[in-house]
Amino acid sequence: MDVKEALRARRAVNFFDPGRPVSRETLDRLVELAALAPSGFNLQPWSLILVTSPERKAALRKLAWDQPKITDAPAVFIVLADREAWREGHPGFERNFKEMAASGAMGEDRRGWFANACKSLYGQSIEHSQAFACKNAGFFAMSLMLAATELGLDSHPMDGFDQDGVRREFAVPESCWAILLLAVGYFDRTKTLAPPKWRKTAGEIVLREE
Ligand SMILES: Cc1cc2nc3c(=O)[nH]c(=O)nc-3n(C[C@H](O)[C@H](O)[C@H](O)COP(=O)(O)O)c2cc1C
Numbered sequence: 001m002d003v004k005e006a007l008r009a010r011r012a013v014n015f016f017d018p019g020r021p022v023s024r025e026t027l028d029r030l031v032e033l034a035a036l037a038p039s040g041f042n043l044q045p046w047s048l049i050l051v052t053s054p055e056r057k058a059a060l061r062k063l064a065w066d067q068p069k070i071t072d073a074p075a076v077f078i079v080l081a082d083r084e085a086w087r088e089g090h091p092g093f094e095r096n097f098k099e100m101a102a103s104g105a106m107g108e109d110r111r112g113w114f115a116n117a118c119k120s121l122y123g124q125s126i127e128h129s130q131a132f133a134c135k136n137a138g139f140f141a142m143s144l145m146l147a148a149t150e151l152g153l154d155s156h157p158m159d160g161f162d163q164d165g166v167r168r169e170f171a172v173p174e175s176c177w178a179i180l181l182l183a184v185g186y187f188d189r190t191k192t193l194a195p196p197k198w199r200k201t202a203g204e205i206v207l208r209e210e
Pocket of ligand 1: 010011012013067157158159160161180196197
């Protein structure tokens, strides 16, 4: 499947076949494909809570507008964005710096420069940190949906949930924001998928050319 086909084939499918499981191996493949998504300074400020047990999916559904796809789909990811992953001392920052040093991309002597660059871009205010986390995790979430399509899976993104409730119930780390719930599984072929939705045209999207 090429990118164009995947972009066209991906849909937010409302109905999942509850009788078709997805193996953990397939879910891990999906996650590792999606992890090819780009991120600022390659900081990868994303993580996932994978919810598969019927009890935990039921608990999540209660916090997510009672959306049936949460319990119908075999797997639901809570996609997390970490506002602090740019900060020196954070495991994300440290892992990234270690990898850059090991690959020769950045010498140990550049640590101070790198820490300051991250701070000046992402640490100016809570808005900057939140934007850093959410934009990068958003790219990752989109990659998850496209990778699911490539693997023959269907998916459904959801904003309709109680942020505070999900944080409490699923022990979301303090520095993270739950950007999305993503149900993954197989479309229930006994149901009818809504026709493709309208999209803005290039003329509407490009505000002006300067
Ligand atoms: C960030 C985000 C949040 C969404 N939240 C919900 C939701 O809570 N419930 C729902 O039924 N659909 C939700 N959707 C699905 C959108 O309605 C859907 O993607 C859009 O109508 C376009 O349809 P398509 O994905 O099939 O092309 C969400 C989509 C995104 C990207």
